[in-house]
Amino acid sequence: NGSLDVRDALAKELEKAGIDVILEVKAEDRKKEDTYISKSGCQGFCQMGPLLHIEPGDILYTKVKIADVPEIVERTLQRGEIIDRLLYVDHKNGNCHCKGDAEIPFYNRQKRVVLANCRIEPGDVREYIARGGYFGARKAVLEMKPEEVCQTAIESGLRGRGGGGFPTGLKWKFTLASKNDKKYVICNGDEGDPGAFMDRSVMEGNPHAVIEGMMIAARAIGADEGYVYVRAEYPLAVERMRAAVKDAEAIGVLGDNLFGSDFSFRVNVMEGAGAFVCGEETALIASIEGKRGMPKPKPPFPAQSGLWGKPTVINNVETLASVPGIFHKGPEQYKSVGTEKSPGTKTFALTGHVANTGLIEVPFGTTLREIVYNIGGGVTNNAGEITNEDFKAVQIGGPSGGCLTPEMLDLPLDFDSLKSVGAMVGSGGLVVMNKQTCIVKIARFFMQFTQNESCGKCVPCREGTRQMLALLDDIIEGRADRHTLELLEETAKAVQLGSLCGLGKTAPNPVLSTLRYFREEYEAHVLKKT
Numbered sequence: 001n002g003s004l005d006v007r008d009a010l011a012k013e014l015e016k017a018g019i020d021v022i023l024e025v026k027a028e029d030r031k032k033e034d035t036y037i038s039k040s041g042c043q044g045f046c047q048m049g050p051l052l053h054i055e056p057g058d059i060l061y062t063k064v065k066i067a068d069v070p071e072i073v074e075r076t077l078q079r080g081e082i083i084d085r086l087l088y089v090d091h092k093n094g095n096c097h098c099k100g101d102a103e104i105p106f107y108n109r110q111k112r113v114v115l116a117n118c119r120i121e122p123g124d125v126r127e128y129i130a131r132g133g134y135f136g137a138r139k140a141v142l143e144m145k146p147e148e149v150c151q152t153a154i155e156s157g158l159r160g161r162g163g164g165g166f167p168t169g170l171k172w173k174f175t176l177a178s179k180n181d182k183k184y185v186i187c188n189g190d191e192g193d194p195g196a197f198m199d200r201s202v203m204e205g206n207p208h209a210v211i212e213g214m215m216i217a218a219r220a221i222g223a224d225e226g227y228v229y230v231r232a233e234y235p236l237a238v239e240r241m242r243a244a245v246k247d248a249e250a251i252g253v254l255g256d257n258l259f260g261s262d263f264s265f266r267v268n269v270m271e272g273a274g275a276f277v278c279g280e281e282t283a284l285i286a287s288i289e290g291k292r293g294m295p296k297p298k299p300p301f302p303a304q305s306g307l308w309g310k311p312t313v314i315n316n317v318e319t320l321a322s323v324p325g326i327f328h329k330g331p332e333q334y335k336s337v338g339t340e341k342s343p344g345t346k347t348f349a350l351t352g353h354v355a356n357t358g359l360i361e362v363p364f365g366t367t368l369r370e371i372v373y374n375i376g377g378g379v380t381n382n383a384g385e386i387t388n389e390d391f392k393a394v395q396i397g398g399p400s401g402g403c404l405t406p407e408m409l410d411l412p413l414d415f416d417s418l419k420s421v422g423a424m425v426g427s428g429g430l431v432v433m434n435k436q437t438c439i440v441k442i443a444r445f446f447m448q449f450t451q452n453e454s455c456g457k458c459v460p461c462r463e464g465t466r467q468m469l470a471l472l473d474d475i476i477e478g479r480a481d482r483h484t485l486e487l488l489e490e491t492a493k494a495v496q497l498g499s500l501c502g503l504g505k506t507a508p509n510p511v512l513s514t515l516r517y518f519r520e521e522y523e524a525h526v527l528k529k530t
């Protein structure tokens with residue numbers, strides 16, 4: 001959005017005004033009276049960027065342009081005035097101007113835990129430590145045995161955020177039970193769903209939380225080495241993760257004999273090469289080993305035989321970034337948010353026909369209505385105007401997920417209730433659609449994606465997704481008849497049942513869920529012809 005240009009313009013303008021500004025400085029050298037311009041991670045409110053957050057005062061300016069900078073320096077920084085024009089206007093509440101994020105519904109209706117630290121300078125480990133960073137790891141290393149670390153994670157109820165929702169502590173416990181003198185922790189940063197960018201923002205904005213989560217996982221299972229596998233399309237995430245590893249090593253929170261103990265842990269950052277299927281854990285392991293990224297049948301599970309045949313834990317970015325807080329503040333506090341079976345918070349990438357697109361974090365159990373209408377600010381038409389009655393559906397969980405309809409607006413979003421309606425949390429993409437959206441074309445879009453990304457190892461996925469795509473083309477282009485829908489459904493079920501890995505097993509979900517809830521729309525396409 002041009003935020004870095006605004007930052008540079010601000011630095012120049014401050015210099016012109018005779019205000020000393022410090023752009024690059026380590027936190028330990030900072031003085032309260034100095035003026036700093038910090039580069040933060042993503043603050044989530046994409047629709048309103050570039051954002052300029054001014055402290056003290058909790059002022060948040062939105063859609064800041066370079067041309068606004070002289071006025072910001074003169075009026076706000078020098079005279080303490082607030083420029084109304086740059087504040088967020090809450091149209092739903094009498095067009096009131098919101099001064100800071102405490103007043104903005106997009107922020108104040110969220111619960112930002114994993115994303116909270118995305119507002120600090122990600123390149124400065126001391127800012128992270130100043131907010132309690134590495135305290136959880138220190139406790140896990142110095143005060144707890146590996147069994148206790150696993151037990152704390154189990155007690156917290158933390159479930160994997162990569163899609164499956166498997167209990168993280170149990171995964172650690174199984175890997176701890178596999179006896180071996182070498183074990184690994186892998187952070188899965190191969191987020192590839194269209195419309196999802198949560199893990200990217202966490203790696204870019206809060207990289208030390210990911211490293212600390214890996215350290216605690218390593219302590220739990222008895223590993224001394226870890227890999228962060230980041231997709232190559234995220235160059236800034238790769239850069240920030242590498243810099244964070246270097247900084248953590250430089251100040252001694254990563255490396256040998258940590259916190260004076262006999263526990264050592266090293267982290268390597270590795271780039272993926274653009275294959276969606278490498279998000280599947282056995283394919284990811286093959287990719288790290290230098291082989292073609294193709295899934296393998298399980299068992300053996302990575303907990304028994306993973307990277308280089310050694311016991312391995314693979315957790316997703318958001319899961320790992322949730323871990324430090326559990327060990328710093330305790331599992332009880334973690335469990336106090338969310339639902340009984342899905343504790344904690346979840347990040348979602350909110351996109352599509354909604355007024356406030358961006359990255360959000362809410363407790364599990366929050367309703368779709370709260371997300372779409374209050375945090376998201378309402379549904380928009382194709383011209384971008386808010387027309388709340390126009391809500392048609394939300395695609396949740398990307399190409400593996402399903403569709404949620406207006407009848408499900410009050411459904412609490414958690415692992416189990418989503419499963420009960422044929423959808424899944426997945427990675428957390430939320431694409432809002434208005435009534436002008438053709439649901440069959442949406443299903444086709446996701447089918448095209450999975451068909452492209454099928455690795456070709458097994459026939460049901462390789463050929464089945466191709467057939468499903470051809471049938472969807474027939475429906476959209478007017479060549480289908482009534483039997484086409486039956487054939488589409490039958491093929492979808494065969495792909496689901498016969499595919500080897502999660503990609504194939506879940507590829508039919510968007511088609512099956514839209515057929516279930518919007519069958520009349522598919523039939524309308526068929527009827528056009530007959």
Ligand code: SF4
Pocket residue numbers: 277294295453454455456457458459461462499500501502503504505
């Ligand atoms: Fe490859 Fe698809 Fe088979 Fe998975 S289900 S192994 S992606 S062909």
